[in-house]
Amino acid sequence: MKQFEGKVAIVTGGTSGIGRAAAVAYAREGAKVAVTGRREEKGLETVELIKEAGSEGLFIQTDVRVEEQVKVMIEKTVSTFGRLDFAFNNAGVEQGVTKLEDMLEKYYYKVFDTNVKGVWLSMKYQIPEMLKVGGGSIVNCSSVTGTVAMKRIPLYVASKHAVIGLTKGFAVDYARKNIRVNAVAPAAIETDMIGRLGTGEEVTKYLNSLHPVGRIGKPEEVADAVIWLSSEKSSFVTGQTILVDGGYSIQ
Numbered sequence: 001m002k003q004f005e006g007k008v009a010i011v012t013g014g015t016s017g018i019g020r021a022a023a024v025a026y027a028r029e030g031a032k033v034a035v036t037g038r039r040e041e042k043g044l045e046t047v048e049l050i051k052e053a054g055s056e057g058l059f060i061q062t063d064v065r066v067e068e069q070v071k072v073m074i075e076k077t078v079s080t081f082g083r084l085d086f087a088f089n090n091a092g093v094e095q096g097v098t099k100l101e102d103m104l105e106k107y108y109y110k111v112f113d114t115n116v117k118g119v120w121l122s123m124k125y126q127i128p129e130m131l132k133v134g135g136g137s138i139v140n141c142s143s144v145t146g147t148v149a150m151k152r153i154p155l156y157v158a159s160k161h162a163v164i165g166l167t168k169g170f171a172v173d174y175a176r177k178n179i180r181v182n183a184v185a186p187a188a189i190e191t192d193m194i195g196r197l198g199t200g201e202e203v204t205k206y207l208n209s210l211h212p213v214g215r216i217g218k219p220e221e222v223a224d225a226v227i228w229l230s231s232e233k234s235s236f237v238t239g240q241t242i243l244v245d246g247g248y249s250i251q
Contacts, residue, residue, distance in 0.1 A: 002030030003231055008081040010034040010073070012064055012122055013091030015042035017191030018141065020049065021219035022088045022226045027055035029227060031086065034077040036062040056081070064091045064118030074125040084129040086230045089122045090141040094193050095156035108155055115159035116166070123170055127179060135178025137230045140167050144187040144245040160185075164241050171239030180238040182229045187245035188216040212247030 009026040013019040014035035023033045027050040035046045035057060043059035050057030058080050062073045078084055093114045095107060119140050130136030145153070146160035164183055171181040188194050188207050194216065208215050222244045228234055229242065243249055 002028075004086070005030035007031045007085040008034070008077065008083050009086035009088065009230070010036065010077050010084060010126065011088045011090060012036045012062070012073075012118070013141075014046050014088075015039045016046075017193065018186065018189060018219045018222045019088070019090040020046045021223040022090065023057070024049050024053050025220070025223040025227050026086065026088075026230070027051075027053035027057065029231075030055065032056040032058075032081045034058045034060055034073075034081065036060045036064070036073050037091065038063055064089075064122060065113040067121050070118075070121040071125055073122075074129060078129055083133045084126060085133060085136045087122065087126045087130075087136070087138045088141070088226050088230075089119045089126075089138065091118050091122075092141060095153045097152045099152065103155070111155045111159050112162075115156070116162045119163055119166055123166070123181070127170070127174060130179050131177060136180075137234075138170070138179065138181045139226045139229045140181070140183045142167070142183045142185045142241055144185050144243060144248050146183070146185050146241065147243065148249050167241065168239045175238055180229075180234070182234070182237060182239065183241040184222055184225050184229070185241050185243045185245065185249075186217060186222045187211060187243075187248040189222060190216060190218055210248060211245070212251065215246065217244060217246055 009031045011023040014023045015037035026033050037043050047057035047059050060073050060076050062069045142163040143160040145157045146164045167183040225244050
């Protein structure tokens with residue numbers, strides 16, 4: 001029997017990259033998976049991959065910045081699959097490299113509404129459903145920049161620090177109710193987001209050089225950490241942030 005047989009997971013930002021890899025990983029372990037995001041075509045592609053992995057999938061078009069949409073996201077997941085056991089709150093956006101004098105207020109709201117408000121709203125509606133089934137595990141996606149700084153992206157850095165704060169806060173609040181809340185903190189990973197930073201041999205060489213292991217990571221490597229944090233193998237772990245960063249943060 002697979003370890004998540006009979007369980008249900010939800011993955012926000014599951015249309016590509018880390019979110020898609022995590023959705024497929026949950027499915028391989030037997031969980032039914034609800035995938036959310038704003039791109040329907042990409043979301044339906046993820047659902048097909050979930051089915052290929054041997055499980056059931058559902059796509060729910062959702063903007064995690066909008067409370068009513070988050071509420072509906074959880075309602076549809078539970079009405080379709082009957083329960084909620086795991087959540088990977090992965091939806092997020094980057095901040096373009098920007099000088100202080102060029103930073104506009106709209107950049108703040110773009111970054112914080114998705115990266116922080118979206119995680120908070122997701123947990124607000126996920127936790128009550130997990131309580132109904134006796135507990136659950138939530139993993140939030142922070143970033144290596146939630147633990148160390150990076151030049152010219154201070155709004156992103158601050159938002160990912162805030163994700164770690166939310167993770168610790170909810171972990172304390174619900175530890176005695178059998179709900180564990182942890183975070184993963186990836187460094188550079190082969191995703192669309194990292195691709196928007198630039199392409200070509202020089203960019204690749206530079207990004208690889210930032211990591212002591214000599215390369216950037218794969219979405220599946222982050223997904224493995226998410227699965228471990230969701231599983232009973234991490235049953236005594238809550239309020240923690242697992243760095244999946246190829247050694248970036250220890251330099």
